Amino acid sequence: MDQESIKVPASEKTLTPGKLFYNWFAANIGIMGFVYGAIIVSYHLSFFQAILAAFVGALSFLAPGWVAMIGQREGVTTFKLSRAAYGTHGNKIPNAIAWFNMVGWLAVNVITGTLLLVSLFKVIHVKQSFVTTAIALVIFGGLVVLSGLLKEATLAKIQTWLSWIFGLITVVILGLFLAKANWSAALSAPSGSWLKGFLPAVSIVAAGSGISWSMAAADWGAYVKPTTKPAATFWNTTMGGAVPLFVLMAGGVLLSTIEPNLAAASNPFDVMYAALPSWIGVIYFLVAAGGLIPQCIVSLRSARINLATIGIKVSQPTSLTIHSLIVILIPVYVLFISGNFLGNFEIFLSFLGICLASWVAIFLCDSQMFRRQGYALNLMTADSTVHYNWGGIVSWVLATVTGFLFTNNAVWTGPFAHGIFKDNSLGVFISGLFAIVCMLIVKAMHRSGAVQVSK
Template structure:
């Protein structure tokens, strides 16, 4: 079996609802790109109606001392703005018809791309484990309320299995099914979120909200970074994965708007609600389990729709993440069809969920610290990739799949050092300002500049973005960016309209 076959050579009708998508990471031919920005809107909306947005808003008010108006401004800029970056990378998916990390081969070289791709895959699997474990807790709580069944190891494993099987059904079938499910499930679980949110608003301490003092401007600026890092930055390396099926004549601005508005609206509402709930009460901001923290605010009759909404929102987010992780795994070099790669990803996520729920003493603190640390290399990759888009409108489809010495993106031993070195420099500088810890006494890593203003406000990833992007831009402007052979006519192969 050839490498192309393993990547997923697909018949023309492979992208159908209910059928297993057989296409892997190879570019989608222009004739099969029939999607529009409306599809992307619902995909990103669905992926961001998770309850994990509530603790983000709670953190802004309870731990950073903002008033509600500052928190809402931060939520708007951080969520809409960070997903605008996701939208920009999605435009590259329209240009090249391939997943983000596959397109990244043209930027870093087939071997140089292994580092960013591995980081991307680790991040995806990490957040999938968070989703899976949190959803299992929600399902266990639901079973306890409805049937009076107490949690035990067998029921815990069953809860994990239910969640990963539901994820596998949608992510395994692929793009067309994923797009349809994300749209219609959003109506159901979105309505449940509205119902629960309306009840939670009645629990807000409006007097505390009205009299909360404003935080300094520096805190607001840092808060924007926190929201961006916790929302769009984590999805940036998946931007092109869904956009590769977009019609080549869809304007790039509409793709950016679909991602920014689609994700920004639910995030803004959830983050804002989290901020309201935390005025005068910091229990949500400091809770290690957001499911339980919110559940205690509700009567038992309202806890049922809340837990259903929590489970469904996490499932919709996981569907997209697992789909993307399967493509990333193939790009990394796993010689398997897309549906098999998705299955392998699910198995790893299930194993992680079992370990953290039944064996480990603590889950959220150490694990979220680890995957949050990955924001530094991910942001450095985003910077390099976006700068590269300034100088590129086409990707050679054969070159993206040819990872050997004859490939047009081979460069120097498979590395495009003009991109790899700025990426590495961005990581090093970003880590100088970064602290990785689960508490004040449990510090895993602290950079020498971690006590600076940028470091203490968690903005190491911003330093990584500026340095990586700036160095790569200099390399391009001053001619050190290695020219690659021109691809075949782009209007025939990929569609180049911005």
């Protein structure tokens, strides 16, 4: 396989630092940022701790910044780079995780869009019920499917305009939250546990933001202009994602002082809508729902590509049918059976975070330990003879399993999920840290000649 089929052609490397920043900014200035703020508050932290948790959680975008910088240096996208760390067959592990990640977030976006419409029904004085929720799901799901007929360029233009409108209205809403916030209640809130409250709050935010986005970071980094300084790629990626996320999470923390029931609400957007003047709430929720539709379409198409890279090749109609069923069944369960959006969302983030924290830790350790002089092209081709990089594969399995052993939630209880590990997401940190330890052992064994790592 020739070099150009692995590396992004020079003619396509057109992203400037400013454009890179905007891409990440637009991808993270969504209404889910307020939900993260509500999740942080659910850990019973003081106002200072909650804001600090939002700040540290947003800094998880340092990981995508690092991955993007590697992508720019090599001119190669994420999953081609990942073949070096796991082997061509072993690389199906992160490919499968990427598919699960995209389908899961697609379902979250559909649920979010449905709940936004349910809240908007109040404008015409329609109370929430089983029927109205079902109607909202059909409407939003139908818009997603119909939008699939639009071209990528059209969707991109729609998303650009919606991002600007959403951002401007968000500034106004944050001003309202600042003015209406119950500052005495916020500042007098007692401090929570740093180990059982603060760290789990940070880990759940990191799992859904920086850690999750790491899988796409080199896909943008590889298209940055070669003349761009690596530091510019790193910081524009990091700040482009971290800044809007932190601001929105801080807004969610402020909102919780106005609406204390936010963190426990089955529909957090309903609570948020009640805290806003009706005129701006309608505009804001319509723009937020509209902004989710292009994201859903992109995720649908990307999910099909990920299936193909795993080795499961299906036609576009078959792929659309499979993913549509999954995306409908998950919202049906969350909206009509469980009825607990935030609870199920946290479970999803916890499981996803454990798998992805170990993946990104191994990816970065492999790059730093074995590929500082660059990636060998023969390791990144689909027909590479290096099918399995056992150092990376075994490290991922051990780290991921260890993370689950220290995790418990409504659907899983690990044998070591006691004490400070009970009822929180610290397993995400355990997974990432253990992956680093495993890779240090792999490095030591490589030096002693006990294991060979393909370079």
